[in-house]
Amino acid sequence: MKKVTISDVAKHANVSKSTVSQFTNGRYHYMNIETKKRIKKSIDELGYQGNFIARSLRVKRTSTIGVIIANVLHFSSPSVIRAIEDVCNKHNIHVIVCNADENPHKEKKYINMLQAKQLDGLIVFPTGANVDLYKSMVVDNYPIVFMDRLINELSVDAFLLDNEMASHLAVSYLVKQKHQKIGIITPPLDRKISPRIERIQGYKKALHDHGINVRKNYIGNVEIDEVEQEIYRMTHLNDPPTAIYLINDLILMEALNYIKKNNINMPEELEIISVDDVPFADIYNPALTTIRQPWFKMGKDAAHLLLKKTHDSNKLQVKREVYRYKPELIARR
Amino acid sequence: MKKVTISDVAKHANVSKSTVSQFTNGRYHYMNIETKKRIKKSIDELGYQGNFIARSLRVKRTSTIGVIIANVLHFSSPSVIRAIEDVCNKHNIHVIVCNADENPHKEKKYINMLQAKQLDGLIVFPTGANVDLYKSMVVDNYPIVFMDRLINELSVDAFLLDNEMASHLAVSYLVKQKHQKIGIITPPLDRKISPRIERIQGYKKALHDHGINVRKNYIGNVEIDEVEQEIYRMTHLNDPPTAIYLINDLILMEALNYIKKNNINMPEELEIISVDDVPFADIYNPALTTIRQPWFKMGKDAAHLLLKKTHDSNKLQVKREVYRYKPELIARR
DNA sequence: CTGAAAGCGCTTACAG
DNA sequence: CTGAAAGCGCTTACAG
Numbered sequence: 001m002k003k004v005t006i007s008d009v010a011k012h013a014n015v016s017k018s019t020v021s022q023f024t025n026g027r028y029h030y031m032n033i034e035t036k037k038r039i040k041k042s043i044d045e046l047g048y049q050g051n052f053i054a055r056s057l058r059v060k061r062t063s064t065i066g067v068i069i070a071n072v073l074h075f076s077s078p079s080v081i082r083a084i085e086d087v088c089n090k091h092n093i094h095v096i097v098c099n100a101d102e103n104p105h106k107e108k109k110y111i112n113m114l115q116a117k118q119l120d121g122l123i124v125f126p127t128g129a130n131v132d133l134y135k136s137m138v139v140d141n142y143p144i145v146f147m148d149r150l151i152n153e154l155s156v157d158a159f160l161l162d163n164e165m166a167s168h169l170a171v172s173y174l175v176k177q178k179h180q181k182i183g184i185i186t187p188p189l190d191r192k193i194s195p196r197i198e199r200i201q202g203y204k205k206a207l208h209d210h211g212i213n214v215r216k217n218y219i220g221n222v223e224i225d226e227v228e229q230e231i232y233r234m235t236h237l238n239d240p241p242t243a244i245y246l247i248n249d250l251i252l253m254e255a256l257n258y259i260k261k262n263n264i265n266m267p268e269e270l271e272i273i274s275v276d277d278v279p280f281a282d283i284y285n286p287a288l289t290t291i292r293q294p295w296f297k298m299g300k301d302a303a304h305l306l307l308k309k310t311h312d313s314n315k316l317q318v319k320r321e322v323y324r325y326k327p328e329l330i331a332r333r
Numbered sequence: 334m335k336k337v338t339i340s341d342v343a344k345h346a347n348v349s350k351s352t353v354s355q356f357t358n359g360r361y362h363y364m365n366i367e368t369k370k371r372i373k374k375s376i377d378e379l380g381y382q383g384n385f386i387a388r389s390l391r392v393k394r395t396s397t398i399g400v401i402i403a404n405v406l407h408f409s410s411p412s413v414i415r416a417i418e419d420v421c422n423k424h425n426i427h428v429i430v431c432n433a434d435e436n437p438h439k440e441k442k443y444i445n446m447l448q449a450k451q452l453d454g455l456i457v458f459p460t461g462a463n464v465d466l467y468k469s470m471v472v473d474n475y476p477i478v479f480m481d482r483l484i485n486e487l488s489v490d491a492f493l494l495d496n497e498m499a500s501h502l503a504v505s506y507l508v509k510q511k512h513q514k515i516g517i518i519t520p521p522l523d524r525k526i527s528p529r530i531e532r533i534q535g536y537k538k539a540l541h542d543h544g545i546n547v548r549k550n551y552i553g554n555v556e557i558d559e560v561e562q563e564i565y566r567m568t569h570l571n572d573p574p575t576a577i578y579l580i581n582d583l584i585l586m587e588a589l590n591y592i593k594k595n596n597i598n599m600p601e602e603l604e605i606i607s608v609d610d611v612p613f614a615d616i617y618n619p620a621l622t623t624i625r626q627p628w629f630k631m632g633k634d635a636a637h638l639l640l641k642k643t644h645d646s647n648k649l650q651v652k653r654e655v656y657r658y659k660p661e662l663i664a665r666r
Numbered sequence: 667c668t669g670a671a672a673g674c675g676c677t678t679a680c681a682g
Numbered sequence: 683c684t685g686a687a688a689g690c691g692c693t694t695a696c697a698g
């Protein structure tokens with residue numbers, strides 16, 4: 001597996017490495033047609049393939065960006081990744097995807113790894129920790145963009161759902177279905193992950209707008225493996241909620257599991273609604289009402305902005321921009 | 334965003350680049366303790382982070398492998414990827430995942446890209462085309478391993494399901510449920526994608542073993558967007574099948590869609606079984622019986638073998654190994 | 667229109 | 683125990 005290098009091509013075509021390089025980089029407007037032909041022929045005959053690593057070292061640009069997903073288990077991951085890849089492909093930029101698994105240590109490891117690999121920029125769904133690490137990246141003016149989550153101390157552009165509106169859609173839908181006793185389940189709030197906080201706030205605000213009192217009992221902030229027992233707790237209150245708002249798809253899965261195992265009649269005995277559409281929402285029995293995030297659009301926009309940043313990385317970021325996207329209610333019954 | 338290099342560290346610590354390099358590579362058994370301390374201090378003070386690209390160029394090893402998935406829409410993708418990443422992480426190897434989208438052109442583009450990036454090896458779910466490209470990789474003794482699919486002309490190790498057994502499990506299960514009229518739906522067979530072919534063969538063989546005649550009418554090989562009309566066709570035959578074997582999860586999704594839209598009673602009016610477990614099989618109403626592939630194990634094994642190959646890439650492959658994995662029936666009713 | 671030279675940031679024999 | 687030198691495979695001013 002001996003590799004053919006630019007020197008081999010140069011020798012074979014009887015020109016200098018410089019000339020071959022000009023050719024492979026498409027700068028041959030002024031090149032003798034014979035030279036061009038000879039180089040082309042040599043490349044084909046030798047099966048020459050450029051060494052991207054060597055090129056990157058020289059030009060100080062890897063034409064590669066990284067994306068760090070907080071948790072790939074979300075059903076939305078493929079769409080976001082796909083959207084990012086689509087725009088990057090068009091610009092001949094490669095994408096490396098990493099899964100932080102909601103684990104700040106993993107997140108940090110990946111960031112260090114990606115920086116060591118000299119990636120041109122990063123799109124990240126931050127776990128919420130590693131603030132100092134991000135801060136130093138901001139100071140270095142390293143191109144970076146957040147998705148889904150906001151970190152207040154950091155001046156990093158972010159692409160997010162209008163979470164308050166999402167909660168408003170959810171609560172209003174349930175109220176319209178004659179529900180007044182509405183619970184909510186979110187993952188833990190300790191790491192101050194913005195969508196969780198904002199969705200809870202939105203939920204409280206929406207209840208208020210509908211003249212419904214917030215009941216502490218109806219609010220659950222629990223780990224994913226405690227969701228079932230949390231639903232058990234809520235549904236076994238003296239005056240239990242008749243509907244529960246689940247703030248993401250993973251919680252939805254747990255809820256469906258509980259509902260099924262306990263033969264709960266949905267929606268008669270318990271109604272649910274969740275943020276993030278799932279691929280089986282349509283075919284489920286009964287069909288699931290969800291609130292869709294425009295992930296594909298968000299991914300595209302984030303990628304575009306990041307690519308722009310990688311090109312004018314000299315320009316210092318003046319102020320953080322936060323792009324909010326409208327959620328969409330998909331009422332399926 | 335001026336980068337700190339090894340030279341900066343050397344200057345700052347008053348040693349040579351060689352010595353810094355020895356230090357960062359952990360070869361400092363013989364190093365003066367003072368020198369070690371000075372270097373450590375300089376690295377910390379300057380915030381030095383090695384340039385992986387430069388290192389890769391020098392050592393001719395990127396410590397990175399690629400995986401090309403034929404179609405990430407399969408629900409199994411996360412597990413396989415996760416398994417591969419787990420073993421690679423343990424060996425400090427990075428992973429780049431690409432999605433060929435069942436598109437041979439994309440597949441080719443990605444392979445070229447990954448080779449240009451000097452990846453140490455590839456795990457691929459081949460689309461079935463690009464045989465010549467793979468052939469040249471085999472000739473070059475480039476480390477590569479196939480998953481899920483086999484290409485007969487190519488001497489590439491492969492990790493696959495025992496597809497015949499999967500079909501046997503499916504058919505036997507249905508027969509045990511008193512079905513004698515059993516259909517099958519697969520994607521198109523033109524590209525000779527081995528699991529499709531083998532599952533059909535296994536289906537025929539299993540029917541035969543149960544003394545049931547194969548009926549041409551009961552076999553559908555169609556594109557994913559034609560699955561619904563194919564089910565329509567089969568269920569509207571004079572003597573329609575009472576059960577259908579769906580050979581993958583994407584076909585299952587379409588089938589469920591059809592069944593739901595047409596208010597078909599499952600399993601009374603039509604029973605189904607499918608290969609590849611889906612995340613909602615348990616919570617679906619009614620629960621879905623599936624045939625599980627040990628994707629996690631397959632991914633781990635494939636990664637281990639590939640890493641091994643990247644280390645003795647001088648050893649010429651003598652003969653292709655095909656590793657077959659046992660499917661597992663998950664009867665959920 | 668083409669080539670010689672320098673250099674990107676590392677590592678690795680080798681010398682001392 | 684430490685350093686000078688060569689070189690990985692490219693690209694890019696610059697000279698001619």
